[in-house]
Amino acid sequence: MAKPKISSDWMGGCAGCHMSFLDMDERIIKLVELADLRSTPITDLKVPDESGVDVGILEGSVMNTANEEVVHRMRERCKILVALGDCAVFGGVPAMRNFFTIEETLRRGYVETESTDENGKVPDDPELCKQTRVRAVHEVVPVELHVPGCPPDPNVIFYVLSELAQGRMPELKGDKINWH
């Protein structure tokens, strides 16, 4: 049997969950023995195979139309979608902006910061993606597995991926759940 294919991607996050993934250290060798690690944002191949992968991992929340594209593409191309980390699971830090309007956040970011003044310009090029309300991944597409944590513990990530690589659905309970 061919090794199961795993792809990952990120949206509105800090890359911390991928850092935590790398923090599994030498166990990553074990993982690539079990699974075929395909596209990730931290390797050369950036986009999941058009022919599909078995497991798709998403870090970060859905903040704009570009993120939506990433989510839908991953959903279409994977069998099991994993939301990795608090942003993907709940909305996380980026979701703080939901307490304000999008106009307010953009003005704060481009005009009112300590290093900008009233000459600051909110980017409005039609080529750019549109900001939306910040959402957890499961608000946009169905998710098979939620792995919360900010970031999730590397031991938990290793457990989840090694189980998935061996064709089992990981069970997160007890000390494996940590929302931080």
Next chain:
Amino acid sequence: MVNITINGTSYEVPEGYTVLKAATEKGIHIPTLCDHPELTPYGGCRLCLVEVDGFRTPQPSCTLPVSNNMVIRTDTPAIHESRKFVLSLIFSERNHFCPYCQVSGGDCELQNSAYDEGMTYWPIQPNWKNYPVDASHPYIILEHNRCILCRRCVRACGELVGNFTLGVEERGANSILMADLGVPLGESTCVSCGTCVQVCPTGALIDRWSAYRGREEESKSQKTICTACSVGCGIEVFTRNNNIVKIYGDWDSAINKGVICEKGRFLPMVEKRERVLTPIVKIDGKPKAATWQNALEAVAAKWSKGEVAALVSDRLPAETLSLVSGLVGPDKVSVIESAGDATRGLKKPFEGKLADLKKSDCVVVVGTNLAEDHEVAGFFVKRLVPNGTSVILIDPDSNPLDQVADVVLKPAKGGEAALLQVLADGKATEVAAKAAELLAKASNPVFIYGKSASELTIKAAVEAAQKFHGMVLGTRGGANSLLTAFLGMEKEAQLDKAKAVLVVLADDEPSQKLIHQLEKVPFKAVLAAYHSQLSALADVVLPVAMWAEESGTFISMDGHVQQAVASINPPEEVKSSKEAVQEIASRLGIKVNGESWKDLLKSKAVVTEIVEA
């Protein structure tokens, strides 16, 4: 007793129990949020739902009384689904993003409940409504965004503290905690006892000092007693790396059942005084850091037998008091601030127990500012009021209890005893007549007197209590003031003939009166934890432990013998007051016994019966 079946096993439980209480006692876990063992059941959060045969829907076990042959199930898939749904609704209401919260990772009952149900995400996302943050209070931040409206704080504030500061305003999703009639918490009638923070199941009530300093699992915890006053509250001190993180009231303490006051919980956190870290000896009028050996030499050089007086704090452990008594002689020891001695001429115990206060239907308070000096005893009085207990306050000065009392009597200074007599004789007129009426119809009156009550007042209170078949309680002064009174130390210091004086101040703050008194004494040795005007005046200063660094025995105002246990270690050169006095005695070759109070206690009567732990 009634028979009930929980998860297929039969149990016999007392009638009147709730299903939750019955299950908890039988070791069956039912998760709860709004319920608290020390508060009346509320049934607000619905997390404790159980299946009961004959009921169409799941029932909240915290408010459901048991009845005979009730069949209950706490662990079915449907119940777990209900719990998850209840938690989903709670999480969807406000901002429960865990990473920013100080209680996340073990100290949050909401988060723990979700973990227990294996929740990895929120099926219903938050509604992104912004609630205010009230940071107006010096010790507490009220973060409404994390509030789940369980009303534990509201109930604790009213039922345990009797303060009724907290309430809830508005309805539905707009419901919000409020202080008084909607003022900022810092400007409200809050007495800063912090009980609300201790009972909050989430991070909505933030203790400014302890937040982010360490969760409970990262801290060491030590149960001990508070030595701020003579009530003798049980406390739990959480420490991390030899620093106090937070102080909680001990729910298991028979005296205070978890309730403590600002002095016990928050004041130790804002201690600003500078520690004495080495012995100090004055050389040519200038204070110089010295070794313990040099400092002890300096004390010994000025020690002339029979001409040394000692002044002690009434917040020292029994052992230190005994040692000082042995060192200079029992007659030569007096407390730094006398709270009066009601024990003179005593034949048998005449005072009751604080715990019996809850049976009282009329409380007479005389000669004490309970809200200031023995705050938790004040809470015990205030929380009786909603049950119909009348409070009669006799105080010539203004007193915070004025607000609560049914009758406030303001006699001329010194007129308290006469007024009590008039009340007892039933000859009172005008306002006092109402007090006399309340007293006359009371079946369990309690007379509480404090340190500003004169001997005559105490006598009048005791007589009135006898007449009305009531009880007397004396609050006295510091943590060990019952013992200092018993040891004959509650008297004015006689310093005229003293050639030297030993002041065991520990962490107390010297009064101006004390400093003035001591100015005339040629040689002053001070055992202090903190620098003060007195330590500046002293010829020798020996650094001793503050309250959290010293273990020892304390006898509460109503006679409970309790052990204080050190929760942190003192700085390197600092010794406990026991060790320090012992060192002086050894240097002088005087034999002292730190346990002598025990034999004395057996040999003669005390104002109240002694309760050994």
